[in-house]
Amino acid sequence: MAPSIELRILDERLRTWGLPTYQSDQAAGIDLFACIDEPLVLAPQAPSVLIPTGLAMHMNTHEFCALVLPRSGLGHKRGLVMGNGTGVIDADYMAECFVSVWNRNPPRSGAGGEDASITIQPGDRIAQMLFVPIVRPAFTVVESFSTSSQRGLGGFGSTGVS
Numbered sequence: 001m002a003p004s005i006e007l008r009i010l011d012e013r014l015r016t017w018g019l020p021t022y023q024s025d026q027a028a029g030i031d032l033f034a035c036i037d038e039p040l041v042l043a044p045q046a047p048s049v050l051i052p053t054g055l056a057m058h059m060n061t062h063e064f065c066a067l068v069l070p071r072s073g074l075g076h077k078r079g080l081v082m083g084n085g086t087g088v089i090d091a092d093y094m095a096e097c098f099v100s101v102w103n104r105n106p107p108r109s110g111a112g113g114e115d116a117s118i119t120i121q122p123g124d125r126i127a128q129m130l131f132v133p134i135v136r137p138a139f140t141v142v143e144s145f146s147t148s149s150q151r152g153l154g155g156f157g158s159t160g161v162s
Contacts, residue, residue, distance in 0.1 A: 003064065005131075010096055011035040011054025017123045020055065029069065029128035032099055034120050042103040044116040048083025050098040051126060059091035059131075067130045068099055074126065079105035080118050082127065089129070099127040 007020065013035065020030040034040070035054035042049065059066070068087030074080040083100030105116035120126060 003059075003061065003131075006058040006060070008056040008058075009054065010056055011052070013123065014054045020129075029130040031071070031125040032068065032097070032127045032129055034099075034122060034124045034126045036120065036122050038122065040120045042080070042101065042118045042120065044079075044103050044105040044107045046103060048100045048102040050083075050100055051120065053097045053099060056094060056096050057089075058094050061091055062134060062136060063091075064131050064133050065089060065091055066097075067132055068097070068127050069130060071125065071128055075104075078118055079103055079116065080120075080126070091134075097129075101126060 009015065009019070014033060017033050018031070020032075022030060032053045032055070035052045040049065040051070057066075066089035068082070068089065070080070070082050081102055081104050083102040087100065089097060101120070103116070103118045105118070108116060
């Protein structure tokens, strides 16, 4: 049985734009809408901006959390990415969810030097939210590890690139 999440609709426009739903039978996440009142222009390399989603939720369990991730096409084709890489929504967070967005384009990205700004319209699907299980291990402080691994104490890059 799938877990249940209580959802509060904070922006009534979501009832027209679309309530959270999976866009296909095997979709991993739900799309999040930009609940803004007017178009928002993101200049290239400007500071990230928080955009309201019009949603609040209550997961009420330590067994999972939500991740806010960029929509693949927007990042690849338009340069719109998450201002914080990935957003983590803890199960006990009950306020409105926001999406941190950033325009990663260089100031002038086109061959003709055209503007590389990104405009977000009210109701645009700007990110996606996935729900993932959480494992909360017990920690044991030790002086040395009880076993070794093939990698051992090799640091970043110790396994090579090919």
